[in-house]
Amino acid sequence: MDNTTIISIISLIIVVLFLFFAVFLVSVKTTKKLSNKLLASFLVVTAVDISVFFYASLIELHPVLEMLRIQLSCFKDPLLFLYILSVIYSDFKLKPKHLLLLTPWVICLIILIPNFFSVSEANQTAFLQNYSQSFEARVIRQINRVVEILYIIAEIYYLIRYRKLLLENYTSKEAFYNYHWLKQLIIFILVGQALTFLKGYIRDSGAFEVEIVNIYRVILLVFGLFFSFWLVFKALLSPKLFRGIGIDLKLAKEMISEKEDTANNKQHTQIEKLKAYMATEAPYLDASLSVQSLSDQVGIPPRELSILINQELNQHFFDFINSFRIEKAKEILENPAKNKQTVLEILYEVGFNSKSSFNTAFKKHTGNTPTSYRKITQNQ
Template identity: 30%
Template sequence: MNTVFTIGIFLCFFLQFLLLTKKKAPTSDRILAVWMFVIGLHLFSYYLYYLGFWEKYPHMSGIHHPFPLLHGPFLYLYVLFSMKSDQRFHWKNYLHFGPAALFYIYMIPFFFFYSAEEKLMVNHGELDDYTAFIIFSLFAFFASGIGYAIASYRLLGWYEDLRNQNFAYKESIDLSWLKYFIWGIGMIFLISGIVVMLEWGLGVHFGFNTDLVLYVPLVGFILFLGYSGIRHRNVFADGTSQIQQIVEPKPSGEYLRSGLKAELAQQYHGKLIALMNTKKPYLEPKLSLGNLADELGITANHLSQIINQYEDKNFFDFVNTYRVEEFKQRVADPDNSNYSILAIALDSGFNSKSSFNQVFKKITGKTPTQYVSDA
């Protein structure tokens, strides 16, 4: 077990160093770096408790107690700033750390006014001054971890809509790996909460230190998050962001107040279809809503409205429908018989094999291989 903690602590501080030395690191990387540092401190302080240092040095006890309240906010803010074009950290973002700060304020008497003997008595349950607070803390820890995991997952769902509304490709802006991490964090807090409730509430004895249910899996997720986070480039702002117009998903009812009259919208829709059929902008693998809006001479918001209203699709599906049709035409051309399916797909505007297979199956109900065989 000593090896597990040593590896986890080392990884935290090493990954923090790599993130802070990353060139043109966006706010999301800085948040992840601070989070790695906090996790490292958390593991280190608990490791000292695990080794029995609290018994030798009682004044060290309780230092890491509010730390579990920090992981949920860091997770949420990392996901949030991985998607935001505005990379400024506002004062409202600090409010997420308010509960942890309140916990430390409440523990000031314990830190500064309790003697070493009194702290030992609290740790052993012989002095019940903080018993109610500890029970409340446990519920707060698990509620915070699970709650922020749910909020972060919902935020990723919003991001999926945002991406599909603005981009006709998924490669290099995919945060699907983060879904697994969010699920993992949520499950760790959920399982830890169940174990603690069974142990404390029902008196179930598991025969091992149940704290390790939280700390051991955390070490594995440190490696996964650190590796993925270092490789990840911020979606909308990496220090040299080229994306100028980002349209947020809107309910269809909001288009009634957009200011774009029906006649003008129909005209632009006709121009859009003509542009797609003549210039074929969808052949550009990294086509964005902003790029296409510039071609038409309208705002990205109005173009998004036109596509959603007249095509009943988001931008991603709209563009890739044209790419699928382009692929069908090219694969039916005898001149292309010597080319592979992937080569024709890439020439049709797709950016990767995986994206092509997913989109083609979604639109046609068949895999590309099945379609070509049946043709």
């Protein structure tokens, strides 16, 4: 079996999986319908793009339809970007301003007007036969590469900002599900784009034989096949995904720049009030504690509470709450009368909901694991 046949088979499998998963996304019952539709659209566009490796043996498209199919790949980056925003922000909505994301696609079509869209069908067919070597194709490829890089930068920026928002506002492990999902997704996309760039260089340089180019195509498609199975796996085993944060949620440093500095005496009073409440009421024992819920309990507005913890106490909300949980855990571990209490029982008692997060936080604060800390303190 030659590489051309292998490419056709793998690409057909990927297209079928992507279309199947797209149908699943738009038909499954969920509160995140927009996110699912955006991801489904991304998968459909990608499937249409990949179909180039086999569809020509099945059907023959009109030259205009074929060119539109080629340029349809311009939709992949904006669809992925909008999907990422819709996962991050629970109240994200599409707005007219998002149509501006289609500007590169419109520019590409305008570039093709003189020598393709405004000529006869016979000339269009001839143009398509040599399209990859044409001046228009080279310009469009450069535009698409610049656009892809800009989207990568934007996606990484929003992912980093998302993590900071989570650390400043949440402590539960469930709150970070979306972040880990998007982080993994972006890594996959980056690897895929790097392989695509490499394949494009090998194809366009003219320094490599067709078989070498096909080998790299096989590598890229095998990666795409692995990505397809990973998507299905995540969809089936991660039902808690897609619970975003409010679109108006801001970082503490962003909020403090929007308002006048709070008087020092008020901040001091609020800090003392917060610390006293933490010591007496122990709200940190609630594994799902968030800035909003703590704000309701302590009587400090969420924005002021976030600024207080992140700017004045110089801690993320995540670390601030965990520091109290660790202190409580240390008390239990140091007490010989509670030796029969297991580490698992202790972590749930002090507000953690997973052993891995408890061990990580405990070692970060004490330099020891909970088990070794118990042995060290009780043998002194």
